[in-house]
Structures are given as structure tokens and as C-alpha cells.
Amino acid sequence: MLILCKVWIKKLMRNSRVLLMIICSSLTIVVGANAAPPEQVHLATTGITSEMVIQWGTQEDTTLSCPSDSNVEYGTDSNELNQTASGDDDMYLWTTCTHTVLLSDLSPNTTYYYRVGGSGEWSDIFSFSTLEENPETITIGALADHGTSSNAEETTTNMANDVFDLVIHPGDISYANNAGAGNGWGDNTVWDEYQNQIETVASKYPHMYSPGNHEEDDDPYGFDAYESRFYNPGPNSFWYSFDYEFIHFISVSSEHDYDPGSTQHNWLQSDLETANNNRENVPWIVFFAHRPMYSSNGDGSGHGSEIEFRDAMESLLYQYDVDLAIYGHDHHYERTYPVFEENVLSTSSGNISDPYYNPPGPIHIVQGNAGRSIYDGLEDPQPNWSAYRELSYGYTKFDVTKDSLHFIFIRNDDGSIGDEFWLYNYNVSDIPNESSGSKMNKSLSSLGLIQTIIGILAITLVKSKKRI
Numbered sequence: 001m002l003i004l005c006k007v008w009i010k011k012l013m014r015n016s017r018v019l020l021m022i023i024c025s026s027l028t029i030v031v032g033a034n035a036a037p038p039e040q041v042h043l044a045t046t047g048i049t050s051e052m053v054i055q056w057g058t059q060e061d062t063t064l065s066c067p068s069d070s071n072v073e074y075g076t077d078s079n080e081l082n083q084t085a086s087g088d089d090d091m092y093l094w095t096t097c098t099h100t101v102l103l104s105d106l107s108p109n110t111t112y113y114y115r116v117g118g119s120g121e122w123s124d125i126f127s128f129s130t131l132e133e134n135p136e137t138i139t140i141g142a143l144a145d146h147g148t149s150s151n152a153e154e155t156t157t158n159m160a161n162d163v164f165d166l167v168i169h170p171g172d173i174s175y176a177n178n179a180g181a182g183n184g185w186g187d188n189t190v191w192d193e194y195q196n197q198i199e200t201v202a203s204k205y206p207h208m209y210s211p212g213n214h215e216e217d218d219d220p221y222g223f224d225a226y227e228s229r230f231y232n233p234g235p236n237s238f239w240y241s242f243d244y245e246f247i248h249f250i251s252v253s254s255e256h257d258y259d260p261g262s263t264q265h266n267w268l269q270s271d272l273e274t275a276n277n278n279r280e281n282v283p284w285i286v287f288f289a290h291r292p293m294y295s296s297n298g299d300g301s302g303h304g305s306e307i308e309f310r311d312a313m314e315s316l317l318y319q320y321d322v323d324l325a326i327y328g329h330d331h332h333y334e335r336t337y338p339v340f341e342e343n344v345l346s347t348s349s350g351n352i353s354d355p356y357y358n359p360p361g362p363i364h365i366v367q368g369n370a371g372r373s374i375y376d377g378l379e380d381p382q383p384n385w386s387a388y389r390e391l392s393y394g395y396t397k398f399d400v401t402k403d404s405l406h407f408i409f410i411r412n413d414d415g416s417i418g419d420e421f422w423l424y425n426y427n428v429s430d431i432p433n434e435s436s437g438s439k440m441n442k443s444l445s446s447l448g449l450i451q452t453i454i455g456i457l458a459i460t461l462v463k464s465k466k467r468i
């Protein structure tokens, strides 16, 4: 009966799905249910690097109860998972139950092996590594507008072969919703398919998300899948922040009210003020959201720069000196110069010999090119705030130290670097580190050379005079 009900649900038209699920749920309550095998294993961070949040899904027989266990067995030897932790589960109007377990008191610079489940239904053994204590460099990966296409699978494969400490995803995750089709609810099996596809990356590195327009489905789902399936720190599911070593990450929702005076806008202002006052401990601020404040890929599509979003929030990013803003939504790669109100604030190229030194406005990145069809609507001419743009699939990655940030866009096609830039969070005149120190040494060497030349000339002159 249980299997039959699930087959009915998948085969029948979407308009009758919820009603059928309720009927099937009622039938299966009578029959009873057992634990289901874990799948869709993924990690998230609280921001505390001695902790790790582990989540996974189980396919239950009803939307009403989750009999599967929420246990994790883990340890530093894959043959001896000698520690245990338990957590909670959550469901929405779908048969996937999401389990969430927090591991704490983890040792730094250590690989942990783990499996999830319980009651005879356990996952394979996965692993993750904790950050070393006081790391010199941390590596962040980023992707957006992913989905389940063959291009999306290629991004997943490429990211699985790369190395990160943390991955951020500013929205349009699975494309399970039915937006635009106008004929009922989306197919929540696509969420399950997606989360199984990304498991190879998400079971290894914590992933943190922003909601995109494709996270919202018709009633009764709304954003339920997004809220149920993904952990984030903080009381609000749609906007939150966390410190990750020397980066303060802020994720906001371009899909909810962001206007001045809104709850979200007030929260952002307060969060940025606090973060900006904490630069000594956490020097970088990285902002991510789905819709781009700057994009020149919108010809005739209704995409491109999200002016309303920009008008509402850009002044806060400028006022509190946000360093980097990362978006999806438009399916290409694009990087701006440091910019505010479309005024370019630095025309440095960003390459290693001409990097950005503490620019007064953020650099904005569009990277909605992880799997959905590339948009071919580049504005012509290229706006003056647009430093680089490219129509190809891939993901981005940035290495961050306390005072430097090296950002790269990696193409799916051949793994080559499509774009890169260097950003320092100090003024070139401050000379706080070796890099600037070497510049100073070069300057001093030049000065010494000039002094030497002047000295030789003076001696020559004196000798000439003596000869006269």
C-alpha cells in the first residue's frame, strides 16, 4: 500500500497531489512505518569552527511523521566511529524528512569520518576536515543557479575535485519549483534529486545558502522546502550572518521585503554596524544574495541590474565598507570595478601587479552560471562599471588571508581561470605586510641607487674641478 501510494503521487497530475498525499498518509498511519535509508547528506556551519552541522534526508511514507532516527556516529578513524550525537528532524508538506545533528568540541585540523541514520538504516561513511587553529588562509567556493542539468552535474564534479573550507550558494538551488509554468505545484522530487547530486560536495564542505526566486513555489509550499532542508544560524531563515574566521558573511533575501524600514533592512543595518566595529577581529565583510545589484546581462529578459534592490540596500554596503558582494540570478559571470551608485571608485585592473587596495566601495560578482542555460543578453556597450564578463559555465573560488583576497572564476570547459583579481584591505600607503614591505624595499633600493649616482656625479665633479 505504501509503495503504491507513492507511485500514485508521482504519476498523477500535480493539481491533485496534495489531496492524494493526505489520503495516502491516512492509510499508512494505520499500517505503521519503519526507518528509511539516509540520503542527501550535507553539512552547514554555525560559524564556530569546532562545530559542524550535519543534515540528511529520509524518504518517509507520509508527510505526517518521521520514524527514521537522527543519529550520527563519527570519529577520526574510519574503522572506529566511536563518538555519537543525536538531533532533530523536520518535515514540510512532502515525504522527505530532514534530520539535523550538531557536532561540537571538534579538534582543529582533523579529518572526521561519519555516518548518519540509526535503527539499522545507516548511510555510507563520509568525511570532513576541520580548519587548523588560526589558519593563515581559508578557501571559499561559490556557485549559484545550479539545478540538475548535465552542465550542473559538471559543476558538481569539478567542485568535488577541488578543495574548499566553505561553500556559499546565493540561490536558485534545485529548480524544483514551478515558477513560470503556471499549472500548479513544483515537483519536490527534484529537491531530492538535487540534494543527492550535490551530496559529493556538500557532505565534505559546509554549504550556506541564500533564497532565490526558484526557492519559492506556489501555495501551499512557498519557501517551505528551503526552510526545512537547510540549516542556517540565526532566528530568521531568510537573512542571517556568521563569522567564519576572518570573514563576516551576510546572506540576505532579495525575495522578501528589503526596503528601508523593513525588518530585513533594519537587521542588515544593525548587523553591518556591529560587523564594521569588529574589523580588528574579523577584517572582511562578504555579502551574498540572489538578485544582482549590478549585471549587464539583461537585454530584453527582465534581468540585469536589480535597481529596486540596489536602491534599497546599496548605500548600507557602501556606508559600512562591504568588501565583496556575490549574486546569482543572471546566468553568466561578471565582475564590477569597486562601485557605488554606478560610479566607478577605482579603475585598477585587479591583477597581481595592479590590485585593489582598500577600495571605498564593494566589488560585485554575478556567477549564476553553475548549470542553468547561459543567458545571451549582454548590454552593448558594456557599462563602465563592468570590469569583466563572460558567457560560460563554472563556479568561483577565493582564498582569503587576514589582509588579502584572491578571487578566481573557474570555467567548467577546461578548468581554466576565466577571471581573477587581488584585493587588499589596507591602503597601499599603510605598508603593513611583507608585500608592501617589499614595495618599500624596492623604493628604498631605488632611492639608494639615485643617492649612489648623485654621489658618483659629485665625486666626478670634484675631481674635474681639481684637474682644472
Ligand SMILES: [Fe+2]
Pocket: 172, 212, 213, 214, 290, 328, 329, 330
Ligand atoms: Fe533567479
